[in-house]
Amino acid sequence: MPSAVRIHELGGPEVLKFEEIAVGSPGPGEVKVRHTAIGLNFIDTYFRSGLYPAPNGLPFIPGNEAAGVIVEVGAGVTDFVPGDRVAYGTALGAYCAERVMSAAPLLKLPASIPDETAAAMMLKGMTARYLLRQTYPVKAGDTILVQAAAGGVGLILCQWASHLGATVIGTVGSAEKGELARANGATYVINYRDEDFVARVKEITEGALCDVVYDGVGQATYPASLDCLRPRGMFVSFGNASGAIQNFSLLALSQKGSLYATRPTLFTHVATRDALVANAKDLFEVVGSGVVKIAVDQRYKLADAAEAHRELEARRTTGSTVLLP
Known part of the structure; x- marks a missing residue:
């Protein structure tokens, strides 16, 4: 059997x-x-x-x-x-x-x-596709932050976003993972175990910060991910690798620069056959x-x-x- x-x-x-x-x-x-x-x-x-x-x-x-x-x-x-x-x-x-x-x-x-x-x-790649092409349509000249850049979705995001002409900043948890992210399109790599990733993002961007943060980590990177965004930037929380975000504050979005935030899923983006095939x-x-x-x-x-x-x-x-x- x-x-x-x-x-x-x-x-x-x-x-x-x-x-x-x-x-x-x-x-x-x-x-x-x-x-x-x-x-x-x-x-x-x-x-x-x-x-x-x-x-x-x-x-x-x-x-x-x-x-x-x-x-x-x-x-x-x-x-x-x-x-x-x-x-x-x-x-x-x-x-x-x-x-x-x-x-x-x-x-x-x-x-x-x-x-x-x-x-x-399939799941990771179709996730990367809707994140990059629908949730926040990345274009040449954008600066993006990918949390957990050496993970399955992270590596695809880094490669695809780099191909689209974005500057990609990726966070990782080890030197080995940093080399992997860099080899897959990350322009800059931050080891969050050794560095304050918010301070490093500010340094890399000379204070301009990021257009979008793609965050599949969840609890461990919130609310710090918000501090990496420019005014009216977008926080995209698409996973909970470290646990689900607790006590999300809508007021923080206004205080940190009229930010946008979303919690999308793949399933709603491929709910029809046409959408699935296109993705x-x-x-x-x-x-x-x-x-x-x-x-x-x-x-x-x-x-x-x-x-x-x-x-x-x-x-x-x-x-x-x-x-x-």
Whole structure:
């Protein structure tokens, strides 16, 4: 029987249980997918802990991102056939060897993009795309701050924003991660363990500060991220790697220069098929052309998902991590 990681109770990495599961046949509008690689993301830990509730309650299979091959299609599915290479980044239930799922979140993979690359980039890459092209449309001459620049989303943001002509300032937690961020497009790198990143941003920009801050860290970088913004700059909080922001102050936005703040999610940006396809098209183009390179820096067996979660939450990973069924 196929294997999967399931969660029967909320908690730490220890609640991830490797089990055998029964996988049936696809119904109308559904397909059966055999996974070849599965992406690991911080959002997986939010579902595991209960910060984000699983839509159908317990037990559930975590994970939103994977690549694989279609092995069977249900009635009414016309866009896919068995043998198609596909990937997705917005469908809970990815931590498994096989699954039956709706065809709606799936995207056909170009021949130029390997399965592991796809599994490592769909959620993170589509997140970077909406952040850079929709939430705050970055343009040449902008100065941006990327918190956790050596992470999966951070490395993509740095490369893509640099390609768009922005000056990219990235924060990291070690010298090794600093070199990685710099090699991936960060113009300036700040090691937040050794330096006051607000003071350093002021120094780098000669007091002009940043047009936008992309912050996937959360609690540990708030409210300091606001102090890195120019008047009417935008604070984009898109993740909670260090914990969710508490006691957010609207008044602080006025006091610090009529700032804008938003807490977007990928799911609302790809809620329609047209929006999903448009996002993925841009992502496939920048990856396929080599503008953005996807670093798969860690690989774990699916059975070792708990260890992968521990490493991710301890901030000991760089780039992207994949789980292999």
